[in-house]
Amino acid sequence: MAATVFFLLFLIQVFFLITTTSCKCNNTNLLNFPALLAFGDSTLDTGNNNYINTLTRSNHPPYGRDFPGHHPTGRFSNGRLVPDFIASVLGIKAAIPPFLDPNLPSNELRTGVSGELCVGWIGIR
Numbered sequence: 001m002a003a004t005v006f007f008l009l010f011l012i013q014v015f016f017l018i019t020t021t022s023c024k025c026n027n028t029n030l031l032n033f034p035a036l037l038a039f040g041d042s043t044l045d046t047g048n049n050n051y052i053n054t055l056t057r058s059n060h061p062p063y064g065r066d067f068p069g070h071h072p073t074g075r076f077s078n079g080r081l082v083p084d085f086i087a088s089v090l091g092i093k094a095a096i097p098p099f100l101d102p103n104l105p106s107n108e109l110r111t112g113v114s115g116e117l118c119v120g121w122i123g124i125r
Helices: 002-021 082-089 106-111
Strands: none
16 A cells, blocks of 8 residues: 555656646746756666676666667666656656766766666575
């Protein structure tokens, strides 16, 4: 029940975000978002695990099969993530890159990155 309520509140926030950014006044947007920085849990991880010393990676099939280019990106998903869709709707970029990517151009930092790490910890007693 709590998860359903949380999800509905999230959808309402996304709806208001999309509707307020699409309002036009004299051909200019009322809100202008120049960048998107994603912080959260594994549902926002865009592939930072590929650049740390860990056994949990998703840089192999079937991950990425629905991503543009149909290749694994290090995301624990078969395609784009919620921040990718939000950034796309806001006109920022098509996909949010991982912050730890050593080949990340500096201009990507100006428009947004994801600083998430999807690392699982198991405690054995």
